[in-house]
Amino acid sequence: xxxxxxxxxxxxxxxxxxxxxxxxxxxxxxxxxxxxxxxxxxxxxxxxxxxxxxxxxxxxxxxxxxxxxxxxxxxxxxxxxxxxxxxxxxxxxxxxxxxxxxxxxxxxxxxxxxxxxxxxxxxxxxxxxxxxxxxxxxxxxxxxxxxxxxxxxxxxxxxxxxxxxxxxxxxxxxxxxxxxxxxxxxxxxxxxxxxxxxxxxxxxxxxxxxxxxxxxxxxxxxxxxxxxxxxxxxxxxxxxxxxxxxxxxxxxxxxxxxxxxxxxxxxxxxxxxxxxxxxxxxxxxxxxxxxxxxxxxxxxxxxxxxxxxxxxxxxxxxxxxxxxxxxxxxxxxxxxxxxxxxxxxxxxxxxxxxxxxxxxxxxxxxxxxxxxxxxxxxxxxxxxxxxxxxxxxxxxxxxxxxxxxxxxxxxxxxxxxxxxxxxxxxxxxxxxxxxxxxxxxxxxxxxxxxxxxxxxxx
Numbered sequence: 001x002x003x004x005x006x007x008x009x010x011x012x013x014x015x016x017x018x019x020x021x022x023x024x025x026x027x028x029x030x031x032x033x034x035x036x037x038x039x040x041x042x043x044x045x046x047x048x049x050x051x052x053x054x055x056x057x058x059x060x061x062x063x064x065x066x067x068x069x070x071x072x073x074x075x076x077x078x079x080x081x082x083x084x085x086x087x088x089x090x091x092x093x094x095x096x097x098x099x100x101x102x103x104x105x106x107x108x109x110x111x112x113x114x115x116x117x118x119x120x121x122x123x124x125x126x127x128x129x130x131x132x133x134x135x136x137x138x139x140x141x142x143x144x145x146x147x148x149x150x151x152x153x154x155x156x157x158x159x160x161x162x163x164x165x166x167x168x169x170x171x172x173x174x175x176x177x178x179x180x181x182x183x184x185x186x187x188x189x190x191x192x193x194x195x196x197x198x199x200x201x202x203x204x205x206x207x208x209x210x211x212x213x214x215x216x217x218x219x220x221x222x223x224x225x226x227x228x229x230x231x232x233x234x235x236x237x238x239x240x241x242x243x244x245x246x247x248x249x250x251x252x253x254x255x256x257x258x259x260x261x262x263x264x265x266x267x268x269x270x271x272x273x274x275x276x277x278x279x280x281x282x283x284x285x286x287x288x289x290x291x292x293x294x295x296x297x298x299x300x301x302x303x304x305x306x307x308x309x310x311x312x313x314x315x316x317x318x319x320x321x322x323x324x325x326x327x328x329x330x331x332x333x334x335x336x337x338x339x340x341x342x343x344x345x346x347x348x349x350x351x352x353x354x355x356x357x358x359x360x361x362x363x364x365x366x367x368x369x370x371x372x373x374x375x376x377x378x379x380x381x382x383x384x385x386x387x388x389x390x391x392x393x394x395x396x397x398x399x400x401x402x403x404x405x406x407x408x409x410x411x412x413x414x415x416x417x418x419x420x421x422x423x424x425x426x427x428x429x430x431x432x433x434x435x436x437x438x439x440x441x442x443x444x445x446x447x448x449x450x451x452x453x454x455x456x457x458x
Contacts, residue, residue: 017287038159091224096282395421
């Protein structure tokens, strides 16, 4: 903010350096994954799809159903714990390197701004000048490209929500044939345009709650982008660089007060004031400071990845008990999720006794119970000739509604069946029976249900 308490527009200088090159390379990989994922199909399955309305989900081309919600919850808990552990150890580096907001803002929209309006100084001069032909041309062209990219981003996200095939169908049919979807698309476009053209870094400094977690998760052992104040300040503090001056003998710090770390910061903070929630660990200040240190023939690393103990006591990074606790819980949850994924079946079977119905005694002392069944196929292939067998008791299962049950791909089959068991086999009035579901001769799922019998046969 400025002195009047209003927003101070941030004009970050275009970053350069090794970390920026690493971020750029990682950005191309992440953007390619984000844009291509909904348009890649493996065995007819979209690589990534989150169709909440249609209750259809694909992750790495593997189908998941609402019945797999427990897997999603476990995965989300693992994700939260991983971010918590990672933040405790390395700060907000996720925000600067992986977060879509930062990637789009710094690596897409900001680069377009540099290309059209120039670097920091040129942008400031352009904003201060009157609306002449140059300003109208540059601003108009920039805003037009921002809108096109926002529209493209909205389409990509729509492909994740409704499927790329349906999206291409909408495009072929035209907006007038799908006016409600097109209206929603324009709303999303407006949101993205607003964020990246005006709201910008305020998403990270105001809206995002993750930055505020740092004050809870960080401690003296956490490695973050930090300014080495002992080396930068020494006894006499910072001062401008002068040739042929022995700064160490005079007690002056290595910081030459060039403000390059401030000018290059995308959130407009001064890293020399210590760790702040606005810092997204993008490392732009490290590159800027190293470049200046090299020019004045001073050692690099005045700003770098340090912990507070590393700066004060020169101690190396170690896992503290809290990090070890997070890591242990994380490993346990990963093991549980792996086990659940391993035992996850292609078919989910539910067999329940018909409400309000008692058992029936038939000829030859056979006890009969009536059930409803529901079979959900989670795969993209159908199951033919589906039938049931008793695995735990001697008895028979007879389907009422269908002789040859077929469970279609990504569909379900429902019906009614009778389970008949000789009363001599029953040991209690309520027995648990195990049922196998077969497709032909292949066992595709097992389930259990309760079987009721006469009270006298305990």
